[in-house]
Amino acid sequence: MTSSTKQNNPVRVAAAHVSSEFFDPAGGVKKAIKYLTEAAEAGVELIVFPESFIPGFPIWNALSSPIKGHENFVKFAASSLRVDGPEIKAIASAAAQQKIAVSLGFSEVASYSAGCLWNSMILINAQGIIVNHHRKLVPTFYEKLTWNRGDGAGLSVVDMPFGRVGGLICGENGNPLSRYALMAQGEEIHCANYPPIWPFKDPRDSEPYDLADAIRVRAAAHCFEAKVFSVVSAGFITDENIALLCDDDEARAILEASPRSASMIVTPNGTTLGDTLSDREGLVIADLDISSLVELKQHHDMAGYYNRHDVFHVSINRCRQKPLHDLVSHGANSSVPIANTTLEESLDLINYT
Template sequence: MSYLPIVKVAAAHAAPVFLNKRATVAKAISLIREASQHAAQLVAFPESFIPAFPVWASLWAPIDNHDLFEKFAHESIYADGPEIAEIAAEAARSGVFVSLGFSERSHASVGCLWNSNVLIDDHGAVVNHHRKLVPTFYEKLVWAAGDGAGLRVVDTPVGRIGGLICGENTNPLARYALIAQGEQIHISSWPALWPTRRPSSGGNFNNVAANRLRAGAHSFEAKAFGIISAGYMDAGMRDYLVARDPDSAAVLDGSPRAATMFVDPTGSPVGDMLSDDEGIAYAEFDLNRCVEPKQFHDVVGYYNRFDVFSLSVNRERQEPVTWQDAPRSLPTNDAKAPRGKLEDHTHDGVPSNVPL
């Protein structure tokens, strides 16, 4: 007997149109449509899919990358911008949930960016908006630190969905915060490659093994299914970088390619796996399988000592300034003007209906 849903999920193992937000949005819409035609109910995209992952920060010194940062900032998008609205509209048309990684612009600054993710429901509403807590290694040259506002698990008809971005899946407290909200599907998003060494200086960081280990460990501890949604480096991305510096070819070609895959509540692989080929991977999640393992280890239930350990999470959205303006009224002699206080229905560029 099934008490919980059986869900078909998809992960886009895809490359963006490198540093082109408009073309990448169009590609995302096409992928959502394709996944829905294959009966997927949830589609996950990689880290910073729009407009790309800033891998150049690992290749060259910051002093040489100012123009790339300016272009990246220009091609990044607002959480309440038209690009998210287009993708949300497609989610509604296709009737699927969408998890989307993107580089987010700030309304308070022309140069402040976050590594962000939104979860969009099957009616086109943004139901969670998360900013990566800590940019990892060279990402600090591009993105600002996020906050805890998006550390939420969303209860949906296809399961209780949570997610973390890349290295956040190494943070046991962030993971525990999601486990403690009854997470059943955990989405982890990753870049196409993550260079840390030149081939001549020894082995590079094996992100495929690391991602599989982290995803499997989280699913085993949470007793939840996992979607590992990783990016893909296509010829366009490689050619763009190599044209700028031919010596970068050895690093790009010598770095392990990320893999898109799925794991079950035991941490074992399930469904498709993609690495060398671009495409959409699929899996079926029987959420009933999340229940039995809780008898063995329930780290947010009986298999813990809440009298010994405690965790407090601040989920307040952090702002650069708090305004304390007095209420403003329009002139009373203007018969056409509405009366009363002018209300601000956005919060740092996020519509007021998005959980903060």
């Protein structure tokens, strides 16, 4: 039985339009818990947080040359989170206490390298369990100075009591194959997260990149094609953030002139539900009728009858990235991989010989 047939009542969702506590994981956790608690008290079942909400988005990469970014990178790496670390556990515990599902954007640091980072998104259910862990497949433009490429392990849709939930990070929401991968798994609620600002060219010299408009177009396109609702959470940037990130007047002027992002909840026909937030922090809250999606698929069902699976073949490599693949021989013609096992498991394999 799919979630759409189980779901008879509207599901209340929230997009958090909030600023990050830059380089301050503890402050980010406190703020996440504050807003997820506020959402739960309003009857929300799923809340979505912005891209790299903890410990902030590395905007400085857009504002100065790479040779000037080392200090910020070191601070950013030190502030990034392990997926099994205490910060994520604290948010998961709060989600369980408040009985609310949480989609969280954060900068993830590898367990095997203090300088290997990913732009990540996790989905935590209302029992406080991480049910999906996605790493952005390709860092965009100057994000490559901070983040590694992700993998396909998190391109998954999770069956939750109120609907089938998937998600993508920022520019991935315009990637046809990534989006199709979620459509093909019966996605019903799409979590999308974005940064607070995206300087692409100097906005004082040319027409600026309109981040809010780009977000709206991407969300509407995916909602219409996939027949889903999108909960879009983008960051908010404060004057204090700008002062912290800009070490000269030129950088500050660029940020102040750049268009801001927007958070919204988008329907399958491209309209928005509730408020659209851009110029202040807060929650965008709306009720979604998941059962309404079935009728729309009689028109176009990209993962079902309105496709040709005999003509097109789409596959996903779900293997996690690993820095080392060791093989331990179990005889002349056999071997067992031991990479990414625990020390005890590795010793068991070695001692087996």
